[in-house]
Amino acid sequence: MASCSIPANKAKHESTTTNPNWLELPKDITSNILQKLCPVEILISARNVCPYWWNICKDPLMWRTIRMTDIHMLRYNSSNLSNICRYAVDKSCGGLEHIYIKFFGNDDLLQYVADRASKLRRLGIEECHRLLSNKGLIKAVKKFPLLEELHISKCHLLDKVSFDIIGQCCPLLKSLSLFGYFKCDRQAFEIAEWMPRLRHLKILNNNNLTNDGLFALLNGCTLLESLDLRGCFYLELTESIKQRCNMQINDFLLPLDSMDEDYYTFSDPDLLLTRLRWRSNIEN
Structure with a gap:
């Protein structure tokens, strides 16, 4: 009866082709993949995978967009999420262009962003409820002269927002x-x-x-x-x-x-x- 065994050299070849080395991916592709993750996932786990990923995550270009809207973030308390967000803002080195915050935004955090992101073009705030006030929002947008997009969703401050001041401070909106x-x-x-x-x-x-x-x-x-x-x-x-x-x-x-x-x-x-x-x- 004929043998059905696979030659050792062929098995070895198939093994190497089905298990690619992620470290051999070009830097721009790896960076693009990592940017699909929430900042919490990047800072808590992804960047710790290997020195190569750690160095990529240090690049300020990785942090031009900060989107913290994942429901899984709720396993962390608001204070921890705020600290992670601040750290991500610092990593952008002033190059932050888009930030979207859900659940945990407050006046102090928004002011922290305003003091370090004068190039911000898009701002999103969702379900921040009583943690964020009209006064805090107005104080922040005064430092966003390049702002082009503003999104406010399901926040108690909406019925108090002074859109006249926002319009004057953000002429490019x-x-x-x-x-x-x-x-x-x-x-x-x-x-x-x-x-x-x-x-x-x-x-x-x-x-x-x-x-x-x-x-x-x-x-x-x-x-x-x-x-x-x-x-x-x-x-x-x-x-x-x-x-x-x-x-x-x-x-x-x-x-x-x-x-x-x-x-x-x-x-x-x-x-x-x-x-x-x-x-x-x-x-x-």
């Missing part, structure tokens, strides 16, 4: 994304007056924005290319208003347009009731 309530149309008026260069505007799940605020935005932000009003069920969008929006803006999303699960939540019964009424009025 092109993209503004807001998830949550305004107190009234006042903030829409501020955006319209002080942010005329906006190209992209998202106002999501806002139950206080009215037609007056929308008209102010359309009249003041004439360069808008996209306008997202999903979840803004207090608006009364007639056919003429929708026609104007579609003529003025390339990408226009209505209150009832579909939204990702992470955004489209109706934990607020008043918001759910308003949505049902809004749908009923449209269908009738």
